Amino acid sequence: MNRFARLPMALFGFLFLTFFVLSLHTIVDLARITSDESAGESAQYHFALFLPEESYSFFHQVAQGARTAATEYNCALSFHPVGYGSPDLAMAHFSGIDGAVIYPSIEEQQVRTILEQLSANNISVVLVEHTISDDAPWPFVGTNNFDIGRKIGELIALQSSDPLQIAVVYSEKSPGIYAEKDLVGLGITSALGKRLESPPIAKMTNLNPLDAEALTYRMLRSEPGITTIVFTDARDTLAATQVLIDMNLVGTVQLIGFGAEETILDYVEKGILAGTVVTNPRSIGYHAIEVLFELKRNGHSAGYVDTGVTIVTQSEVSAFRKVEEGK
Amino acid sequence: MKRSLRMQLFLNIILGLVTIVFSMSYVFFSAMELQEIVDTQFRKEQFYQKLQLEISRIRTPILSYLSSRSSKALAELLIREQTLRQMIPKEIPVTTDAYQLAEREIFFMLRNYLDLVEESIAFKRGRSIGEYTRKYEEMKNLNAYLTTRIDTISLSGIRKQLAVYESVIDVSRELQLRNLLMIVFSFLFSLTWMLFSINKVTDPMHRLAQMAGELSAGNFEIEDIHISAVSEVEAVVEAFNDMKNDIRHNIAEIQRQKSIEQGYMNEKLRNLKMEQLLKRMELYTMQAQMNPHFLFNTINTGVQLAIVEDAEKTAEFMEHLATFFRHNIRERKLIVPLRHEIEGLRSYFYILKIRFPKTLDCRLDVPEPLLDSCSVPALILQPLVENSVIHAFKGVHRKGSISVKVWKEGKMIMLSVRDDGIGIAKEMMDSLLKRYSWDQEHTSKVMGLENVIQRLYFFYPDNPDIVTIQSGPDRGTEVVISIDMEEEPCIKF
Numbered sequence: 001m002n003r004f005a006r007l008p009m010a011l012f013g014f015l016f017l018t019f020f021v022l023s024l025h026t027i028v029d030l031a032r033i034t035s036d037e038s039a040g041e042s043a044q045y046h047f048a049l050f051l052p053e054e055s056y057s058f059f060h061q062v063a064q065g066a067r068t069a070a071t072e073y074n075c076a077l078s079f080h081p082v083g084y085g086s087p088d089l090a091m092a093h094f095s096g097i098d099g100a101v102i103y104p105s106i107e108e109q110q111v112r113t114i115l116e117q118l119s120a121n122n123i124s125v126v127l128v129e130h131t132i133s134d135d136a137p138w139p140f141v142g143t144n145n146f147d148i149g150r151k152i153g154e155l156i157a158l159q160s161s162d163p164l165q166i167a168v169v170y171s172e173k174s175p176g177i178y179a180e181k182d183l184v185g186l187g188i189t190s191a192l193g194k195r196l197e198s199p200p201i202a203k204m205t206n207l208n209p210l211d212a213e214a215l216t217y218r219m220l221r222s223e224p225g226i227t228t229i230v231f232t233d234a235r236d237t238l239a240a241t242q243v244l245i246d247m248n249l250v251g252t253v254q255l256i257g258f259g260a261e262e263t264i265l266d267y268v269e270k271g272i273l274a275g276t277v278v279t280n281p282r283s284i285g286y287h288a289i290e291v292l293f294e295l296k297r298n299g300h301s302a303g304y305v306d307t308g309v310t311i312v313t314q315s316e317v318s319a320f321r322k323v324e325e326g327k
Numbered sequence: 328m329k330r331s332l333r334m335q336l337f338l339n340i341i342l343g344l345v346t347i348v349f350s351m352s353y354v355f356f357s358a359m360e361l362q363e364i365v366d367t368q369f370r371k372e373q374f375y376q377k378l379q380l381e382i383s384r385i386r387t388p389i390l391s392y393l394s395s396r397s398s399k400a401l402a403e404l405l406i407r408e409q410t411l412r413q414m415i416p417k418e419i420p421v422t423t424d425a426y427q428l429a430e431r432e433i434f435f436m437l438r439n440y441l442d443l444v445e446e447s448i449a450f451k452r453g454r455s456i457g458e459y460t461r462k463y464e465e466m467k468n469l470n471a472y473l474t475t476r477i478d479t480i481s482l483s484g485i486r487k488q489l490a491v492y493e494s495v496i497d498v499s500r501e502l503q504l505r506n507l508l509m510i511v512f513s514f515l516f517s518l519t520w521m522l523f524s525i526n527k528v529t530d531p532m533h534r535l536a537q538m539a540g541e542l543s544a545g546n547f548e549i550e551d552i553h554i555s556a557v558s559e560v561e562a563v564v565e566a567f568n569d570m571k572n573d574i575r576h577n578i579a580e581i582q583r584q585k586s587i588e589q590g591y592m593n594e595k596l597r598n599l600k601m602e603q604l605l606k607r608m609e610l611y612t613m614q615a616q617m618n619p620h621f622l623f624n625t626i627n628t629g630v631q632l633a634i635v636e637d638a639e640k641t642a643e644f645m646e647h648l649a650t651f652f653r654h655n656i657r658e659r660k661l662i663v664p665l666r667h668e669i670e671g672l673r674s675y676f677y678i679l680k681i682r683f684p685k686t687l688d689c690r691l692d693v694p695e696p697l698l699d700s701c702s703v704p705a706l707i708l709q710p711l712v713e714n715s716v717i718h719a720f721k722g723v724h725r726k727g728s729i730s731v732k733v734w735k736e737g738k739m740i741m742l743s744v745r746d747d748g749i750g751i752a753k754e755m756m757d758s759l760l761k762r763y764s765w766d767q768e769h770t771s772k773v774m775g776l777e778n779v780i781q782r783l784y785f786f787y788p789d790n791p792d793i794v795t796i797q798s799g800p801d802r803g804t805e806v807v808i809s810i811d812m813e814e815e816p817c818i819k820f
Contacts, residue, residue, distance in 0.1 A: 009523050012516035016346070019509035020353065026502040027360055033491050033498060034364045040424030046431065076421045078428040091472045096419070096435025 043076035045098040045296050047289060050082040050089050052105045054173060054207065057234055057261055058281045059103070062128065065285030066101060073293040082106065093117040099124035099292035101141075101285070105175040124295040126288045129176030129279075139295070141288045141305040143279045145180040148232075149187020151311045152256055152277060156192060156228050158313075159254050159274040163197035165225045169212065169240070171205040171233035174258070178204075184232070201226070205236050212236035216243040220253065227254060228274075234259025237276070241267050260312070260324065268317050275313040278320075283307040332528060332559045339524035343517035350513035354506045361499060369488070374414075375481040381411050382437070382473055389444060389466060393451055393459055401448070408441050426487075429480045433473065440469045531560045535567055547575035606785070626652060644681055650674035651709075661786075662816055663705040665733065665740075666698035672708045672731060679716065687716065690730040697733055701740045703810060704786050707779050711744040711806050714776040719748025719804060740810050747803035756796045776806070783808060786816040 049066050051059045063079065070077040080088035083105055092100055092114065100123060104111040115138060118125050129142040156164060166188065170178040177184060185200050203219065205211040212235065219226055220243070231237040237257035244250055250272050257264050257276035267273040287305045294301035312320045385407040391400035415438055419431050443466045450459035534552050541549045551568040626649045633642035654671030669691070676689040712729055720727040732743045759777055762784050783793045790811060798804035
């Protein structure tokens with residue numbers, strides 16, 4: 001009798017304990033789900049990244065590089081929009097941050113005021129892809145736009161014969177280059193010299209990603225003398241390349257693209273684009289944080305960090321991809 | 328103490344109830360925990376709502392004080408400012424989490440905002456109109472921005488919570504189901520535990536009742552009950568086992584003693600039969616010693632031969648000799664008429680006269696009426712006479728005399744054999760008159776005095792004076808046999 005009575009007793013006892021343990025486990029699960037899972041680790045400094053809200057790969061890569069550096073240097077990183085209508089940058093000096101990486105896509109005077117407020121609040125600042133006139137020592141991390149122009153010119157020299165008539169399409173989407181479009185033009189001129197039939201024509205696209213498509217149509221139809229079109233924005237490059245294909249002008253008009261999107265690299269590989277300009281935004285973001293960290297830790301840092309520019313041609317696409325994959 | 332019935336029942340009931348109470352308490356605790364978890368989830372949003380409300384409330388007293396310098400507005404402003412300052416955590420750590428960083432920025436902005444408030448108050452008191460006007464502008468912008476950021480972070484928190492809402496609901500349902508099953512199994516466990524405990528106590532009693540039934544039916548061979556139960560029941564079980572075993576042991580002992588007694592009785596009966604058989608055999612043996620049939624027939628032949636040769640005296644001698652042997656040899660009866668005994672004795676006397684005509688005088692005095700009215704054991708007189716012939720006259724050179732006399736005294740018949748020989752020593756007489764049991768060895772001489780005495784003792788065990796001897800040195804010896812005529816001799820086995 002006892003033996004038969006023990007069996008259900010042991011079974012029920014076991015099930016009771018099992019469901020008790022499961023219930024405890026569920027409560028822990030529930031607490032874990034509802035708790036702040038992303039509760040981060042403590043960090044040394046709080047840096048803020050002020051970038052335009054546009055979802056361009058350039059800014060994404062800048063942010064990515066900044067994240068990598070923040071992780072390496074154990075710094076917290078908050079992201080804020082910058083641009084017209086956003087008060088974040090204006091209020092930055094109240095926010096308790098230790099440093100700010102700013103892509104100054106607003107009026108220079110407004111930027112200067114904000115930078116002074118930040119400085120007054122002992123907040124370190126690094127500017128990326130922009131040069132505010134040099135009377136204030138704001139550290140700068142980015143590419144030298146003259147170098148960009150020179151390398152573009154060298155590529156054109158390799159691809160096209162004389163006489164050359166070049167159109168450079170600047171964009172509001174790449175305000176850093178647009179702000180220094182003169183330097184870009186000088187670079188191109190210095191590389192091509194007398195081979196230019198006329199100075200490079202500057203064109204402009206707005207924030208609309210399809211604006212470049214219309215612009216390219218107009219140029220190809222109304223300005224048949226243009227032998228080479230240079231783009232300074234990745235979205236503009238993609239839109240314009242499709243127009244070139246549609247108008248069956250591949251090879252007739254040389255296109256120099258901008259950016260390292262996979263589609264752009266494909267175009268380069270197929271010979272539709274003569275090459276693409278890669279400014280390495282990830283490195284810009286990384287070095288920006290690095291400079292901020294050194295400023296906070298040592299009180300000084302390099303005032304200027306050139307992250308370089310790369311021209312990728314048809315023969316260099318494979319090698320470029322391998323390098324990028326390795327990063 | 329721990330194994331006592333009371334303690335076990337107490338502990339088992341307590342354990343069962345504790346299990347149920349524990350499970351119910353746990354379910355209550357888990358419900359509270361669940362409520363706390365959900366509450367925690369929204370507590371932050373409640374905090375931000377309150378923070379936002381307080382930030383919006385401080386605008387009015389700021390403007391009111393800066394425009395009117397009203398002490399009432401200042402008091403309210405200071406209260407609001409203190410309320411807001413108390414809502415700022417003392418420690419605002421830097422973490423890598425975006426949400427916490429946003430919180431950190433809000434708290435820093437709020438702290439700066441409140442600093443601006445204090446500065447503007449100071450400027451107002453100092454009548455620095457341009458300064459507090461500028462500060463007010465900054466405060467207004469910052470206040471608006473703070474409200475927006477709080478909205479943003481609150482919305483972010485709600486979105487975050489909404490993202491896990493479904494998971495929370497699922498896990499909550501799972502938790503409730505598991506709690507329900509835990510209560511059910513806790514109840515079942517407690518129930519089976521109590522049943523087990525009750526059974527643990529009652530099972531031995533049930534088995535004891537069964538054993539009692541078996542014992543009452545007379546079956547004491549059942550196995551002992553071995554139960555590890557409570558101490559009281561164990562004591563009862565042990566006592567019951569002991570009682571059963573003692574009863575079984577006593578019954579076995581009684582049967583063994585009965586068996587021994589039966590064996591002893593059988594042995595005794597067998598011994599008695601053997602004893603009787605031994606007596607019978609001894610009697611037969613004594614009588615068989617006188618059974619030389621060949622001699623008897625030969626003597627008869629001699630008698631006939633003496634008659635044929637006209638040797639009358641020889642014939643007479645041989646006839647007496649034949650008579651003597653007839654009485655001594657052919658008689659198989661144990662008790663014979665006195666006549667029969669006397670006739671044999673007369674023939675023996677005749678032979679003695681022929682043998683010892685000058686040295687021995689034999690006389691016989693027996694009243695004729697007693698010869699046929701009395702019976703005596705066979706062969707009791709002749710051995711006595713023969714004993715006197717052999718032993719009474721050793722070393723005597725005169726003529727000896729042996730007389731046999733029979734007379735009656737009341738119901739007693741007296742038989743006397745007397746000689747005038749050398750007598751018997753006292754020690755010898757005592758030895759002769761000693762009764763021997765049949766299992767004792769003794770130096771009985773066939774047909775001798777001792778043999779006659781012991782046979783008389785055998786036939787008349789209740790008469791201690793059946794034989795008396797009177798003797799002395801050189802005074803002769805008289806052996807007297809006193810037989811009660813009414814007493815039956817012990818000859819039946």
